[in-house]
Amino acid sequence: VVINRSMHGYVMNKAAEDRIFAEYSGAVKTDSSKWIEKNLNFFYQSLFTQVKFSAEIIEEKWEEFKQAGLGKVDDMCVIPAPLLNMALAKPSDSVVSFWTPLAIYKQLARKEKEKIAGIKIFCDGALGVFTAALSKPYRQGNAGTNLLLNDEELMSAIERAEEEKDCLALHVLGDAAIDQALKIVAKKAASKKRLPMIRFEHAEFISQEQAYRAKSLGIVLCMQPNFSADALSYRERLPSGYDARINNFRMLI
Secondary structure, X not given: OEEEOOOOOEEEOHHHHHHHOOOOOOOOOOOOHHHHHHXXXXXXXXXXXXXXXXXXXXXXXXXXXXXXXXXXXXXXXXXXXXXXXXXXXXXXXXXXXXXXXXXXXXXXXXXXXXXXXXXXXXXXXXXXXXXXXXXXXXXXXXXXXXXOOOHHHHHHHHHHHHOOOXXXXXXXXXXXXXHHHHHHHHHHHHHOOOOOEEEEEEOOOOOHHHHHHHHHOOOEEEOOHHHHHHHHHOOOOOOOOHHHHOOOHHHHO
């Protein structure tokens, strides 16, 4: 039994844990939100191999996207190579672009790599499991600054990723993660004439000052209007005033 707590946190029984992590050689800490966040690459890949998919099921989902008027979908989840090939096997493959973390990308064959739009780097987690990196603590006392990488690690991750792809997506939900990413990208821009195309995924708590910095660096903000509901869902756990800062599209426009 696996219970999904917002794609960034899971509760599972011993049978599920043994099955999912059967081939994992490290120490498993499924009770640690920080451990899950740092090992999402492996966890997603292992979890998705336990789910039964077929080309027909995937094609049906793509048709649902079309009927909903979606001309393009970016799938930011980690997908094992067999499932990726199945998803791209039919003409509707133009509907979806796939992104994957570097660790998974390196496992792919050359033809599979050609199907990947870009590399995703996780800088923080999600509000649902208190792992989005905020500059202030959550009201329940959970530390807000849950940065998954220190500055040196993030710079290294970006440099290694751009050696493989010229499109990078940085998962930065909280304002602390946004600030760190802006700092590292600016540092990189100062030492290099050309930057890869960089997207900020979510950027829910971006401030006006951060938005100007992002614009000056040519960063693309990839935000989700449906996440605006977080202002209600997580109001009781957010630091004072943070609910009013979520997805400030009026400011950005």
